[in-house]
Amino acid sequence: MFNFIAYPIANLMLLFYTFLGESTVLALAVLTLLINLLTLPLTLSQQRSAHKMQEFQPELEKLQKKYAKDKERLAQEQMKLYKEAGINPMGGCLPLLIQMPIWFGLIGAIRYAIPSTPLEMFQFSPHIYKWLPGVVGIVPLQSTFLGMDLGQPPSPAQWWSYSLPILVFVTSWLQQKLLTPPTTGDTQSQAAMMSQQMQIMMPLMFMFFTLQYATGLSIYFVLSSVIRIAQYYLVQRDHGGGKAGVKGQSG
Amino acid sequence: MNRSWRRRWLTVLVVSAALLLGVSGCAGGSARPTSWTGLTIAGERLYAADLEQVQVLNASDSDPVWSFPRDPQEDKRGVFYVTPAVDEGIVVVASQVPAGGFFSQPKNVVWALDRDMGGELWRFDGAAGQYVEGGGLGGGLFVIGNSDGKIYALDAETGALRWVFETGHRVWATPLIVADTVYVGSLDRHFYALNLSDGEMRWDFHAEGAFAGTPALRDGTLYIGSFDDRLYALDASTGAERWRFAGENWFWGSPAVHGDVVYAVDVNGSVYAVDAETGEQIWHRALEEPVRAGPALSEDGSQLFVGSQDGTLHALDSADGFVVWSRESEGQVLSTPAVNGSVVYEAVVFGPQRIRALHVDNGRDIWAYPPVTEE
Numbered sequence: 258m259f260n261f262i263a264y265p266i267a268n269l270m271l272l273f274y275t276f277l278g279e280s281t282v283l284a285l286a287v288l289t290l291l292i293n294l295l296t297l298p299l300t301l302s303q304q305r306s307a308h309k310m311q312e313f314q315p316e317l318e319k320l321q322k323k324y325a326k327d328k329e330r331l332a333q334e335q336m337k338l339y340k341e342a343g344i345n346p347m348g349g350c351l352p353l354l355i356q357m358p359i360w361f362g363l364i365g366a367i368r369y370a371i372p373s374t375p376l377e378m379f380q381f382s383p384h385i386y387k388w389l390p391g392v393v394g395i396v397p398l399q400s401t402f403l404g405m406d407l408g409q410p411p412s413p414a415q416w417w418s419y420s421l422p423i424l425v426f427v428t429s430w431l432q433q434k435l436l437t438p439p440t441t442g443d444t445q446s447q448a449a450m451m452s453q454q455m456q457i458m459m460p461l462m463f464m465f466f467t468l469q470y471a472t473g474l475s476i477y478f479v480l481s482s483v484i485r486i487a488q489y490y491l492v493q494r495d496h497g498g499g500k501a502g503v504k505g506q507s508g
Numbered sequence: 509m510n511r512s513w514r515r516r517w518l519t520v521l522v523v524s525a526a527l528l529l530g531v532s533g534c535a536g537g538s539a540r541p542t543s544w545t546g547l548t549i550a551g552e553r554l555y556a557a558d559l560e561q562v563q564v565l566n567a568s569d570s571d572p573v574w575s576f577p578r579d580p581q582e583d584k585r586g587v588f589y590v591t592p593a594v595d596e597g598i599v600v601v602a603s604q605v606p607a608g609g610f611f612s613q614p615k616n617v618v619w620a621l622d623r624d625m626g627g628e629l630w631r632f633d634g635a636a637g638q639y640v641e642g643g644g645l646g647g648g649l650f651v652i653g654n655s656d657g658k659i660y661a662l663d664a665e666t667g668a669l670r671w672v673f674e675t676g677h678r679v680w681a682t683p684l685i686v687a688d689t690v691y692v693g694s695l696d697r698h699f700y701a702l703n704l705s706d707g708e709m710r711w712d713f714h715a716e717g718a719f720a721g722t723p724a725l726r727d728g729t730l731y732i733g734s735f736d737d738r739l740y741a742l743d744a745s746t747g748a749e750r751w752r753f754a755g756e757n758w759f760w761g762s763p764a765v766h767g768d769v770v771y772a773v774d775v776n777g778s779v780y781a782v783d784a785e786t787g788e789q790i791w792h793r794a795l796e797e798p799v800r801a802g803p804a805l806s807e808d809g810s811q812l813f814v815g816s817q818d819g820t821l822h823a824l825d826s827a828d829g830f831v832v833w834s835r836e837s838e839g840q841v842l843s844t845p846a847v848n849g850s851v852v853y854e855a856v857v858f859g860p861q862r863i864r865a866l867h868v869d870n871g872r873d874i875w876a877y878p879p880v881t882e883e
């Protein structure tokens with residue numbers, strides 16, 4: 258379904274692999290950096306949207322109290338507020354949804370470049386861009402990293418491979434924790450509870466996915482979170498400290 | 509954060525989870541084959557690794573002789589992919605038993621069966637990866653490569669592990685056993701010659717692409733294709749390269765040799781006839797369909813049979829590559845056909861008929877298994 262994205266990403270991986278001393282992990286790292294750079298406008302837009310939404314949270318709460326018994330009017334007033342403030346209510350979700358095909362493409366690319374089954378490799382064979390320098394003959398990429406098979410999900414036989422999904426959880430939790438703004442006002446409010454839930458739910462979801470997929474995907478998630486955390490500190494430094502009033506996103 | 513926002517976030521999470529689960533294939537349902545099935549002809553019988561069972565049929569009329577396990581619903585033994593190895597009194601196959609739970613992993617088992625009755629003689633489950641191609645029997649051993657990168661030699665009588673040779677990547681090729689030597693390629697781009705008795709390496713040949721096929725041997729020369737788009741001729745005793753021939757894409761399937769000609773197919777479906785002595789091209793035929801497996805020769809060497817992923821079996825004149833007949837099937841032909849006298853047998857994956865017997869002269873149907881039912 259997402260092969261039109263998976264094939265170019267897989268070919269990019271082959272190219273990076275060729276020029277990075279045939280290191281699959283290095284190729285994945287550079288690919289992760291590139292994908293994060295390409296999706297930076299989306300990430301920033303999402304962060305800006307979430308930031309604005311946070312600024313207008315007190316007004317939204319006032320509206321909720323005022324029109325608690327008139328849902329239709331509440332929706333109208335909320336839309337009016339969004340329009341006046343220049344907020345796109347989908348601004349937070351849309352970039353996340355747009356990035357999902359890239360994740361699926363990446364999952365496919367890892368399956369093709371480090372295949373664990375022969376049918377996947379056979380399917381990829383006509384889609385290798387032979388005009389790229391050095392890619393002839395390099396599939397399948399070297400799949401072993403620290404004794405783990407990057408083309409296979411974590412398994413009890415390689416018990417230490419479970420450390421990667423745990424790392425995925427830890428890094429994406431840290432990312433969520435750093436990038437989620439402190440909730441103001443009533444700490445028992447719905448917003449505060451939701452925020453706390455999200456800090457746990459998203460990392461748990463990513464950990465669950467990485468238990469199911471090739472270990473190579475865990476490397477992407479870990480590096481991606483590290484890049485976002487680094488990005489957070491760079492933005493903080495430029496703005497003279499203080500916790501950023503934005504909600505982050507993993508992957 | 510109001511209720512509508514909570515709903516939105518939950519929707520995003522649920523949609524993400526559903527899509528990712530769908531992509532991973534862990535949302536349930538029957539396991540889709542990840543490899544291909546294979547056929548072996550021995551005597552008057554056809555031995556087939558047929559997904560849920562090993563089927564043994566009368567080659568002439570497809571009458572079942574025995575199957576293993578007898579009832580796959582009651583007695584699940586996994587999915588059988590690899591081409592059966594058949595010798596006196598023994599049939600050796602391998603299966604992958606799918607993972608049962610979240611933290612479990614598929615189990616990969618080699619099964620030795622009684623050739624006459626199909627009873628289990630022994631089993632070996634010591635390998636960590638999937639078996640993709642079959643093994644070879646010789647010198648009292650059964651030798652097979654595994655996706656865990658190792659080559660296992662088992663005692664053919666007891667299944668006891670005799671030796672293990674570790675390569676740098678997955679081993680998806682069937683080893684060729686000749687006298688006291690095992691010839692086998694690995695996806696680590698090396699082609700190895702090992703002592704049959706102890707697995708010690710005699711020589712290895714390094715190419716620029718992976719080796720996933722079985723070599724053909726003629727007069728002390730091995731012919732083997734690689735994923736670097738080349739077909740190699742190697743000295744069987746030293747591994748020295750005699751010549752190389754460039755194709756258009758990967759050579760995955762095993763070449764076939766008849767007389768002074770080597771026949772090979774690349775994955776683009778280009779069939780080549782190459783001079784066995786010099787490596788010069790004699791003819792080339794582009795089928796323009798993806799082809800995974802190597803060609804099979806008719807017993808007199810006059811015809812070449814090539815199956816494609818599109819489900820078509822082509823019969824080519826081995827003298828000039830002219831396509832004599834083509835026969836389509838519903839499904840994919842991904843393993844090398846088997847030829848016995850005037851009949852060519854093909855294994856078809858993803859199709860309603862998984863084995864078909866056709867006449868070598870014209871592709872006429874002789875039988876299909878399971879039989880075609882009239883609606």
